[in-house]
Structure formats: C-alpha cells, structure tokens
Amino acid sequence: xxxxxxxxxxxxxxxxxxxxxxxxxxxxxxxxxxxxxxxxxxxxxxxxxxxxxxxxxxxxxxxxxxxxxxxxxxxxxxxxxxxxxxxxxxxxxxxxxxxxxxxxxxxxxxxxxxxxxxxxxxxxxxxxxxxxxxxxxxxxxxxxxxxxxxxxxxxxxxxxxxxxxxxxxxxxxxxxxxxxxxxxxxxxxxxxxxxxxxxxxxxxxxxxxxxxxxxxxxxxxxxxxxxxxxxxxxxxxxxxxxxxxxxxxxxxxxxxxxxxxxxxxxxxxxxxxxxxxxxxxxxxxxxxxxxxxxxxxxxxxxxxxxxxxxxxxxxxxxxxxxxxxxxxxxxxxxxxxxxxxxxxxxxxxxxxxxxxxxxxxxxxxxxxxxxxxxxxxxxxxxxxxxxxxxxxxxxxxxxxxxxxxxxxxxxxxxxxxxxxxxxxxxxxxxxxxxxxxxxxxxxx
Numbered sequence: 487x488x489x490x491x492x493x494x495x496x497x498x499x500x501x502x503x504x505x506x507x508x509x510x511x512x513x514x515x516x517x518x519x520x521x522x523x524x525x526x527x528x529x530x531x532x533x534x535x536x537x538x539x540x541x542x543x544x545x546x547x548x549x550x551x552x553x554x555x556x557x558x559x560x561x562x563x564x565x566x567x568x569x570x571x572x573x574x575x576x577x578x579x580x581x582x583x584x585x586x587x588x589x590x591x592x593x594x595x596x597x598x599x600x601x602x603x604x605x606x607x608x609x610x611x612x613x614x615x616x617x618x619x620x621x622x623x624x625x626x627x628x629x630x631x632x633x634x635x636x637x638x639x640x641x642x643x644x645x646x647x648x649x650x651x652x653x654x655x656x657x658x659x660x661x662x663x664x665x666x667x668x669x670x671x672x673x674x675x676x677x678x679x680x681x682x683x684x685x686x687x688x689x690x691x692x693x694x695x696x697x698x699x700x701x702x703x704x705x706x707x708x709x710x711x712x713x714x715x716x717x718x719x720x721x722x723x724x725x726x727x728x729x730x731x732x733x734x735x736x737x738x739x740x741x742x743x744x745x746x747x748x749x750x751x752x753x754x755x756x757x758x759x760x761x762x763x764x765x766x767x768x769x770x771x772x773x774x775x776x777x778x779x780x781x782x783x784x785x786x787x788x789x790x791x792x793x794x795x796x797x798x799x800x801x802x803x804x805x806x807x808x809x810x811x812x813x814x815x816x817x818x819x820x821x822x823x824x825x826x827x828x829x830x831x832x833x834x835x836x837x838x839x840x841x842x843x844x845x846x847x848x849x850x851x852x853x854x855x856x857x858x859x860x861x862x863x864x865x866x867x868x869x870x871x872x873x874x875x876x877x878x879x880x881x882x883x884x885x886x887x888x889x890x891x892x893x894x895x896x897x898x899x900x901x902x903x904x905x906x907x908x909x910x911x912x913x914x915x916x917x918x919x920x921x922x923x924x925x926x927x928x929x930x
Contacts, residue, residue, distance in 0.1 A: 501529020564598030574608035690731030717741030
C-alpha cells in the first residue's frame with residue numbers, strides 16, 4: 487500500500503440471502519476512500535444484480551474469467567489487492583476455497599491473492615456446525631485466512647441460531663487492521679490533532695459517548711437489583727458511529743459482548759459509577775447517547791455479608807424489608823451540566839466547555855395513562871434532551887432481542903417512525919437523525 491491512505495480491496499460475495507448486507511459493507515469501504523472491486527459468484531448475482539454493485543462501487547462487475555481477458559483478471563485481481571474480503575462466504579464457497587478449486591473469478595482470485603484474506607461465513611446453523619464445514623474452516627485458518635465466526639440470531643425464515651452474517655459495521659471493523667492506518671482515526675491522533683478528520687462520513691471528527699447495558703445495584707455481596715438490558719443496542723450504536731468516523735467512548739454496564747473494534751470501552755456496574763463515567767466523558771463530547779437502562783432505585787443500605795433467610799418457626803414466611811432510595815437521573819444531569827458549561831457556571835471542569843447534542847432513550851411498556859409515544863413525549867419535555875428514542879419493551883420485546891423498532895422524537899413535536907429491523911438498522915436510523923441535527927448530510 488506504500489503509505490497511501492487508500493487500498494485496493496476485492497469484495498467477494500457468495501450466493502446467500504445475506505448478500506444484501508455486503509452492499510452496506512461496500513459503501514463503508516468506498517466512503518473511506520478505498521477502491522473496491524466487487525467479485526460476486528453467479529449465485530450471488532441472483533440475490534443482488536451487477537448494476538447494484540457497479541453503482542455502489544463505481545467499477546465494472548463480473549463473475550466470469552472470460553471478460554476483459556487481455557488484462558488476465560483471474561490473476562491480476564488477486565495480485566493487485568491489498569485486502570480480499572468475502573461476505574457472505576457460503577458453505578459451498580468455503581469448501582471450494584479450502585480445496586483450492588478455481589472454477590470462477592472469485593475462487594481464482596483467492597488462489598492468486600498474497601494479501602490478507604478475510605472470510606465471513608453465513609449459512610444455516612446445521613450447515614455451519616457440520617463436520618465438513620468445520621474442517622474446511624480449520625484448513626483455511628491454518629493457511630492464514632481470517633475466518634470470522636458467524637453471529638447468532640434470526641436466519642432465513644423462522645430459524646434462529648449461529649450462522650448469521652455479522653452486521654456491516656462489524657465486518658468493516660474487522661477489515662480496519664488490514665487497511666492503511668491513516669485511513670481511519672485513532673484516539674491518539676484525535677487527541678493530538680483536534681478536528682482531524684478520519685474516515686469520511688457524517689460523524690467524521692466527532693467525539694461520541696454512548697452508554698449501554700443495565701446497571702446493577704448491590705444488595706449484598708451476591709445479590710443485586712437489575713434489569714433485562716443486554717446492551718446490544720448501545721453496542722450497535724458504538725459500532726456504527728465508529729464505522730462512520732467518530733471517536734467513540736462506550737460506557738458499558740454489565741454487558742457480555744465483545745468490545746467493538748476501535749472503541750474506547752469504560753466498564754461500570756452501578757448507576758452512580760455510570761453517572762461519574764458519563765459526566766467525565768461528556769465534558770469534551772460532540773454527541774452523548776444515553777442508551778443504557780439505568781436502575782431508578784438502589785438499596786438504601788448495602789449489607790457486607792449475605793442476607794440470610796430467617797428460621798423463625800413462628801413465622802416461616804418472614805422476609806427482610808428492603809428500603810430503596812432514588813438513583814440520580816443521569817440524562818437530566820447531563821442536560822443540566824451542558825447548560826452550566828454553556829453559561830460558564832459549572833465548577834470543577836478543567837476541559838474546554840462542550841455543549842454536546844444529547845440523545846435519550848425511553849424504554850416504555852405503556853399503561854392505562856398512555857401509550858409508549860405518550861410517555862416518550864412527556865419524558866422528552868421533562869428531560870430537555872435534543873432527541874429521544876422511544877421503543878416498547880417487555881420480557882419478550884427489545885431487551886436481549888435482535889429485532890427492534892424505534893421512533894425518534896424531537897422537541898418540535900416531529901416523530902421519525904421506524905420499521906422493524908436489526909439493532910444495527912436502528913443505530914443507522916438514529917445516527918442519521920443525529921447527523922442531520924449536527925448540520926451534516928446523513929449519508930447513511
């Protein structure tokens with residue numbers, strides 16, 4: 487790559503329904519300034535046609551070794567590539583690659599490539615877990631191919647399990663270590679060069695803080711008050727923001743997901759710890775998103791030893807009384823601190839005052855007094871944030887699930903109503919609204 491900020495990337499696309507996600511990966515790569523040549527299999531073109539790939543890449547697309555023979559494409563593509571990415575990599579494609587079969591343009595390119603090769607499998611669970619597929623993956627990895635593990639979630643039809651193609655932002659993050667370091671921002675460069683632009687995009691050069699997960703409030707050394715939040719939405723927001731060029735700090739409460747690539751991770755447990763972390767990180771932020779589910783209450787008293795059951799024969803059902811106190815309202819505190827910084831009245835702040843755009847979340851169930859949007863509108867007015875993301879929650883809704891529906895409310899009364907989709911889809915919708923509020927083109 488010779489110090490260039492762009493790379494020659496070959497994007498191979500296998501014949502699976504997940505081929506549509508490769509369109510978004512292609513966009514992320516091209517927006518970062520890389521030259522991307524899409525090489526689909528014949529089966530892939532039955533899912534996404536050549537005109538789509540050509541329009542998104544700005545380059546001709548073919549699956550044939552017989553087109554432009556004078557340039558020997560089945561050799562040159564691999565020789566010239568700085569990175570080859572295959573997404574989705576079907577079971578058939580993994581098998582052909584592992585066995586050195588070269589019967590189309592993509593498999594010949596894989597044989598001639600001497601650059602890093604990254605493959606992202608996607609298939610039904612039974613196919614992924616089959617011993618033949620696992621042996622092919624082991625063979626490829628032994629040769630130095632980076633084969634990602636598939637995500638777990640909803641597959642084609644009603645099936646669910648491991649075999650889902652990771653989201654485009656996750657795929658892009660996996661590509662970053664193999665692309666020129668100057669083509670994407672680092673925390674060090676952002677600190678030493680304020681305003682430096684990394685990946686072109688609506689959030690390039692922005693400092694973003696996202697909270698995720700659910701806080702836990704300790705009762706004793708083994709028990710706590712908590713909630714069902716998995717942190718998936720907050721992590722998706724962080725991944726998408728990083729892919730769009732932002733410098734991201736993720737304040738994570740009790741989340742058991744891999745840390746997003748290129749994101750500064752700050753782990754907390756309780757609401758008070760989250761308040762301290764969010765307050766510190768927000769001092770220099772351009773955007774703050776409070777996606778975490780923060781416990782409204784905590785025990786008034788923490789017991790140093792495990793609370794025991796009583797063994798009173800006269801009252802076998804006796805149980806201790808737990809007194810609760812309210813936790814601080816983190817979202818309202820951040821809004822109030824922003825106003826104080828703008829007025830120059832916030833004490834103890836040593837950094838340049840920042841007045842970030844603040845996005846809140848309203849996880850509501852609805853009740854006799856109003857539906858989800860009614861409660862969300864009231865919360866937006868009460869909190870004073872710039873945007874509020876509303877969704878309906880419950881034991882089988884949103885928390886821990888891969889599909890969600892969000893509505894984005896603004897103080898002027900407007901509502902952007904979303905459609906059901908993945909949490910990464912919701913994150914893209916949210917960041918588009920944020921980018922628009924920041925005065926930039928959404929470009930998502």
